[in-house]
Ligand SMILES: NC(=O)C1=CN([C@@H]2O[C@H](COP(=O)(O)OP(=O)(O)OC[C@H]3O[C@@H](n4cnc5c(N)ncnc54)[C@H](O)[C@@H]3O)[C@@H](O)[C@H]2O)C=CC1
Ligand SMILES: CC(=O)C(=O)O
């Protein structure tokens with residue numbers, strides 16, 4: 001059996017996903033299906049699983065986890081493969097001789113992993129090494145992510161995850177998600193039940209049609225749900241066994257993928273929007289049947305579908321769209337802080353958005369909500385925004401057919417003039433803030449940024465421009481941090497989607513260091529998801545999203561405020577997420593969508609936030625090594 005498994009490479013056996021196979025098929029000891037269709041075990045069982053007989057020879061997760069998402073190894077890999085087993089545990093678990101003799105504590109294991117990561121040359125190599133750790137010793141993986149977030153997050157998330165997605169079919173070694181193709185639409189329930197971990201609580205699903213700013217990557221986009229869910233665990237403490245990454249394979253428009261002999265998805269063009277929507281309807285119905293308590297995060301759907309699916313399911317399912325709502329919330333939080341530092345009163349701010357897709361429109365709408373809550377009429381709030389796309393300023397009379405989601409912001413006060421370039425728009429609007437969500441590198445040119453600064457300077461001494469090039473990954477950022485500093489004489493209040501390094505410049509005999517901010521929805525989606533789960537929310541409401549922004553803005557500590565940051569340092573993302581989750585829970589209750597018993601809420605009300613914090617902390621995963 002051992003050698004058979006080794007040669008068959010059972011861990012990558014996609015045959016296990018045949019929808020016609022029953023997840024509860026009785027295991028046959030002579031077949032690899034023993035490893036693939038073992039009835040789903042409870043997490044407790046997985047934790048306490050103590051193999052008898054010859055141990056699994058493969059240096060990977062245990063037999064039950066042939067489908068190697070991260071979760072299972074948290075328990076199994078750690079216990080079976082970690083180096084911290086005592087001699088007694090090694091005897092009782094039949095591990096003697098299977099792992100090196102030395103007994104190591106967690107810090108040594110962290111030291112080794114850090115050394116390995118730091119000696120890998122490329123982001124992809126570092127990612128692959130981290131993935132191996134994730135599948136074999138997930139406690140170590142999450143410790144790395146939590147204790148060295150600034151260094152590790154860019155490796156499992158943007159920007160590296162962009163490269164991972166581009167190359168996913170080539171670097172693939174084992175399945176880590178559910179892969180559901182439109183051809184399997186009649187078997188969605190079976191496939192969902194095939195997931196080897198019971199009752200997932202949070203799912204991130206994409207159809208790969210707009211992966212970061214990299215376009216339609218088809219099934220290769222699965223790296224995004226995998227990466228985002230790793231952050232759900234690291235940043236919000238949702239147990240890895242409760243996370244479910246899904247890619248819906250509807251084909252792809254990506255010619256490179258279609259021609260790639262190694263491409264892992266369906267090698268067809270996407271069907272009509274209507275067919276994709278039917279498939280999505282079936283998927284959402286199946287999810288509600290099989291995992292009724294699970295919160296669904298829509299991620300990186302191309303904008304028309306993103307808006308459509310959010311509208312379609314938000315009142316019937318527990319779901320939200322991260323690119324529209326999560327990005328809206330995170331940018332609102334940063335904007336509130338930035339506006340306070342800018343010297344331009346918040347009610348005098350004028351905002352130009354370059355990019356009018358799901359993120360651009362989602363963010364602008366969230367900011368409109370902020371202004372209406374401050375007392376502005378909806379029209380007055382909307383009038384603060386000028387959206388620009390590839391054809392120039394979005395106006396009602398531009399002469400092209402505007403996509404539905406752009407109509408809300410189409411200007412009518414342009415007196416027939418059309419403004420085709422960003423420079424023209426800046427000259428016309430005289431904005432105080434410039435937000436980039438175009439997925440296009442370098443569109444904030446020197447002349448654009450200098451024009452923004454000039455327009456802010458004209459308002460008075462000491463005023464600072466808000467400059468948010470938010471597109472991901474770094475290769476799509478509208479400008480770099482260095483450019484922003486140099487072209488605004490260091491005055492820009494800056495946030496980018498992917499992280500830039502600090503920038504130090506010489507100033508006479510001394511130096512000045514500028515600190516960038518990362519304006520990324522990672523600051524809110526983990527807390528939104530955790531809050532919705534713990535509140536047992538039946539829906540994710542607008543107020544829950546809005547609250548995530550307000551609570552994030554209020555979560556900066558004194559040092560961060562002193563440094564002039566507009567988001568908490570990324571090392572504190574977990575602290576911030578817990579605050580966001582708590583406030584999201586309270587918003588769920590206020591909106592009447594929390595299914596927790598009222599007695600619980602009354603108890604918490606009596607004791608204040610401390611009691612709710614305690615409840616949250618008791619429910620989050622904190623890996624110990
Ligand atoms: N920082 C963050 O947390 C987030 C960042 N993003 C990033 O935002 C970018 C856009 O995402 P979506 O809005 O979903 O994409 P999208 O494709 O829906 O929208 C892109 C928009 O940019 C416009 N555009 C493209 N090139 C342009 C150019 N040269 N000049 C003017 N307009 C141009 C398009 O017309 C379209 O309106 C992506 O790079 C994505 O990674 C998205 C979500 C969150
Ligand atoms: C961060 C994110 O969600 C995006 O770039 O799409």
Ligand SMILES: [Mg+2]
Pocket residue numbers: 212299300322323
């Ligand atoms: Mg996204």
